[in-house]
Amino acid sequence: MEVAAAYLWPKAHTPHHPNRVELEKIPGYATDDDRWICLIRFLRRYIQEEEETYAVELYHLKFENQAGPREKKMVLFATAITSCPYLHYPKRLSITQQKIRCSSVTSSVSANFDLKSYWSTLREEINQKLDEAIPVKYPAQIYESMRYSVLAKGAKRAPPVMCVAACELLGGNRLAAFPTACALEMVHAASLIHDDLPCMDDDPSRRGKPSNHTVFGMDMAILAGDALFPLGFRHIVTHTPTNLVPETQLLRVINEIARAVGSTGMAAGQFVDLEGPANAIEFIQEKKYGEMGECSAVCGGLLAGANDDELQQLRRYGRAVGILYQVVDDVLEAKSSETDIIDYEKQVEKKKGKSYVGVYGVEKAVKVAADLKAEAKKALEGFEKYGEKVLPLYSFVDYAADRSFSFADQV
Incomplete structure (x- = not known):
């Protein structure tokens, strides 16, 4: 398994979509849209606790000598580091704010x-x-x-x-x-x-x-x-x-x-x-x-x-x-x-x-x-x-x- 690391610097928010995260694609790493799925999923799932700024590291993992089209895919994986002014992701609403209620039973x-x-x-x-x-x-x-x-x-x-x-x-x-x-x-x-x-x-x-x-x-x-x-x-x-x-x-x-x-x-x-x-x-x-x-x-x-x-x-x-x-x-x-x-x-x-x-x-x-x-x-x-x-x-x-x-x- 060959492992290489690269930094990904996201763009600032677009004026028309203040909550949107624009991802700056790096040549050689982002030629296939499928490779961005993990990063997008990561941003949605894991940066959710507090309104904060983040830097993003992008890791490129290449699997060799494995059969099948899925195994041949290159997988992207992202981690977030707090307190770096490169990405702002909005705080996610709590479930109570989204009106998941139980009227018959009080909490x-x-x-x-x-x-x-x-x-x-x-x-x-x-x-x-x-x-x-x-x-x-x-x-x-x-x-x-x-x-x-x-x-x-x-x-x-x-x-x-x-x-x-x-x-x-x-x-x-x-x-x-x-x-x-x-x-x-x-x-x-x-x-x-x-x-x-x-x-x-x-x-x-x-x-x-x-x-x-x-x-x-x-x-x-x-x-x-x-x-x-x-x-x-x-x-x-x-x-x-x-x-x-x-x-x-x-x-x-x-x-x-x-x-x-x-x-x-x-x-x-x-x-x-x-x-x-x-x-x-x-x-x-x-x-x-x-x-x-x-x-x-x-x-x-x-x-x-x-x-x-x-x-x-x-x-x-x-x-x-x-x-x-x-x-x-x-x-x-x-x-x-x-x-x-x-x-x-x-x-x-x-x-x-x-x-x-x-x-x-x-x-x-x-x-x-x-x-x-x-x-x-x-x-x-x-x-x-x-x-x-x-x-x-x-x-x-x-x-x-x-x-x-x-x-x-x-x-």
């Missing part, structure tokens, strides 16, 4: 709960445990590839945090939940590695950095994903305190994760996303995104000894939050692209995968998000008897809908 129940502090504390603990769980051994390259995705800066750790919150809600011990929480993140990372592959979603970047296969190659990315799935299951078995969780419960946890990622879960959703019709969007969203949310909440409940009724409510809750998060992501992306730049991208990219916005438009997607928010909060009503312990899960719903904070200052 005041979680208004006084500091979710960011709660989440950040758990995130630090989980990051440390993940670091310890994947030491570099022989052969080093596969472990480095695994660590690259699992320990990636910018990862929110939503599945493991939801698992811990559900466990603590029902009186479980946080220490009992950590091994499963780490396993969920390993499985989640593995699914993202595989999703980004050229034969799947064909995404050269993830969380503002090159995807795993962009750095390590497709062969190593496939192996890293394959290794992370069983490592997650093994971590549950070897690290969960047996004095806190009976073995029968651990078997149910492992079964739940296997169901969520297998041929009736995320794998099915990915297949239909690639090959199925557009009107299968509900099935796709439920399987690709709802399953991980559902699995995270249910595993937390299982570790705490939840009864069948409680597990069913956690199942409804987690599924709704998982889908809600993705639908809001799609709406935010569409809303942030209401400039000429989105018209440009539509002309040059045939995007793989399906979304509510892509199939039904923003207006219906906003309504779907509101319904999902209501459904998630409705599922928690039976847990209000536990008092403040339910607040983290309520707050997750509000965060999924409005993205009221970020972890940008912590990565």
